[in-house]
Amino acid sequence: MTDARIPDTGEVEVVERDEAAEIIEHVAHDSADPEITTLPLLIVLDIDGTILLEDESLSPGIVGAVADARAAGNEVMLATGRSWEGTRGILRVLELDPEYVVCSNGAVILQRRDAGQVHYERVHTETFDAAEVLTLLRQHLPDAKYLVELPGGERYYTDYLEDWNLLAAHRVPFEQLGKHPVSRVVVVSPEHAEGDFLRLVDEIGLTQVSYAIGWTAWLDIAPQGVDKGTALELVRRWLGIPPDRVLVMGDGRNDVGMFRWALEKGGRAIAMAQGPQEVLDAAGEITLSVQEGGVSDILRRL
Secondary structure, three states: OOOOOOOOOOOOOOOOHHHHHHHHHHHHHHHHOHHHOOOOOEEEEOOEOOOEOOOOOEOOOHHHHHHHHHHOOOEEEEEOOOOHHHOHHHHHHHOOOOOEEEEHHHOEEEEEEEOOOOEEEEEEEOOEOOHHHHHHHHHHOOOOEEEEEOOOOOEEEOOOOOOOOOOOOEEOOHHHOOOOOEOEEEEEOOOOOHHHHHHHHHHHOOOOEEEEEOOOOEEEEEEOOOOHHHHHHHHHHHHOOOOOOEEEEEOOHHHHHHHHHHHHOOOEEEEEOOOOHHHHHHOOEEEOOOOOOHHHHHHHHO
């Protein structure tokens, strides 16, 4: 036989008994061939603006879509700018217990210890000396609110902010923020617009750190060279997933690093439709907005 195949969907082809047996044998051989077996994907989801709306409600269909993706054998995980304290509850809501979670924009990687209790431990932490950066920022933003995260997860902040999850955080004088190495610095100045932050970053010249500017008035600063992509490369290696079997989705400037990482590996990088233009430009694909269930749409198409 020169063309053993199964007819295309909707096509009916009548063949002789011997030829039919040969087709079945050929398909069975292909199914058993490890070289053409579909390998699982490492699916990485941002949280805010990707699986959560601005009011913290879930994007339509996300829980079921995540469950289906996992049932198909894929590894679904989160990579977020949030601290672990602000991420743990999202895992519960999604009924998700991945082997690893990336927090603090890549500065922190946690590994699962007890899925039932959503118990994770830090297995990788990046830090930097933030004293100089904090001093420069305060000169330009004297009325802003500041928060730092220490390597062990402790957080110090200067002023209460309603949008922050400050569970187990400590309010301290500004001068105490830079006394120890930190995993990240968060600056919030509600009276400043996004463009103000962009100009400020350029004026100060934050060249020794990585930074991300949020769609609200905040600036998130990480150690130099650290972003979600650098953390995810470690996770990918630990899990033994091939470089081209990665799929990432996000909506913000802090997702550009993981977009670049995924595309360089031969994987997929997908931006939510409502993201800033520079984020859309950095992605390989664009899905529906978070309000329209963009992540669910992609996951159900896998």
